[in-house]
Amino acid sequence: MTDTVVSSARKEVVIGFDRPFCVIGERINPTGRKALSEEMRAGNYSRVEADAVAQVQAGAHMLDVNAGIPLTDEPAILAETVKLVQSLVDVPLSIDSSIVAALESGLSAYQGKALVNSVTGEEERLESVLPLVRKYGAAVVAISNDESGISEDPDVRFEVARKIVERAADHGIPASDIVVDPLVMPVGAVNLAGASVFRLIRRLREDLKVNTTCGASNISFGLPNRHGMNAAFLSMAVGAGMTSAIMNPLHAEEMAAVRGADVMMGRDPDCMRWIRSYREPAPQLAEVGGAGRRGREGRRRRRA
């Protein structure tokens, strides 16, 4: 029953074992997006603005914000992006960088309780990121790799996650403020990537009692019909106990997969969120003689 609470100035979001799945929008990230990267480098944030609004409209509960553009002042750009995004949407943010100074700059600009993305099990990273998480009262994504890289052995990855949770406790950060990313490998390269991540998610939940997240689209890297594969993975990961993912909320199949999984897990009472997401457009009031009312009646019947 672990709840990880994050917030913006105006909104609280809870990632939790019995909560609706938390979709963290991945789009505000210049990695692999050349146009966005060039624009951000030139101080043009119009695409960031559009991505922020579109992702929240599509159903993202949080947004990841990354400003990793080579040979720029990443700390300054990340802080600017965080401020801009917070002025446009009220969902909590995940502040994402591999540079500790950028994380600190982003955190100092942030209003609310952020999710820091990320700490790993590497000694140098643990001792630079965890004090920041503590200082700003944030939550943190813990990626289960360390100096030896990413192990293919789920037991090793579990032990790395345990090490991070224990070290965080030494810094005064409770396990409920840690969201473990068990690391999703491409199933085209590692055939048991799906099955072993599901087992790992269950163990992280039952033994370490932590929430989990992942970069979901990694699973389908290099394969055709990536949306279909991501959707199957996401539904099954929710079934195994995963509580959030960093993903693209603009993809309809993936969003249906996590919303449908919420329904299946009994986390969408009376399917109200599902119905709100997918119901047919309301009938036009301009239509003749009470069609509007019949329309509403019809919907009510279907919900019964």
Add this chain to the structure above:
Amino acid sequence: MTDTVVSSARKEVVIGFDRPFCVIGERINPTGRKALSEEMRAGNYSRVEADAVAQVQAGAHMLDVNAGIPLTDEPAILAETVKLVQSLVDVPLSIDSSIVAALESGLSAYQGKALVNSVTGEEERLESVLPLVRKYGAAVVAISNDESGISEDPDVRFEVARKIVERAADHGIPASDIVVDPLVMPVGAVNLAGASVFRLIRRLREDLKVNTTCGASNISFGLPNRHGMNAAFLSMAVGAGMTSAIMNPLHAEEMAAVRGADVMMGRDPDCMRWIRSYREPAPQLAEVGGAGRRGREGRRRRRA
């Protein structure tokens, strides 16, 4: 590790715990299909023929065949349909009727080891269907309801399934020839329908050691975006251990859900079936100077 083996004259299909998920095409069924019903009544089987071929082309591993048309000679029509379908496609069939005489007529016309759809826990049904299953050496779908109807209590449904398995043993039918349908209720009406079916599937697998099936699309009855909901349900049901479903193979989202789930469970080595189902069309040989070869190389690289 239970395997249920069914066959046509030329092809064997195994429904099993560690096998690829078995898709049983549901389309050859006049229930709720007015045009098909009228045509079959008039002796016109052109739609049956088209449905048989299309479903197998879309990836069905078996076909369900039902001839339930009111006020007709159902035993004769079912036998005729079985013969026709077996002349067109070589997948094994599920012979589907609520009338015992029609099941016998269908079985007598069938070449191979059929799946009989279905027996329930009702006394009269057990004592009329199980002898037929034994006589024809068939396998059988066991639906977990009885004289008292469909219980909302998963424990009661489990006990009905156990009763059918025990009674079948009395008739010399092994548990491996029984595929239990735990009964999927619409999640719009019964909010915990998904979660309770997943638990039931796990128990049927672990305690009774039987294969499972269901009418998958029931889950989304009355809700919008039924394909998205069915897909989430199917992937998660495979994750919980379900080994087959009676479903519409012509729906792309549902097929991607079960194929993707097979990949996730490690049952599609090197994702070969996934890739065969979804790879981009091969490059045109008419294209200039070796484009075809580059195209093939590209695909090979992605598979590595």
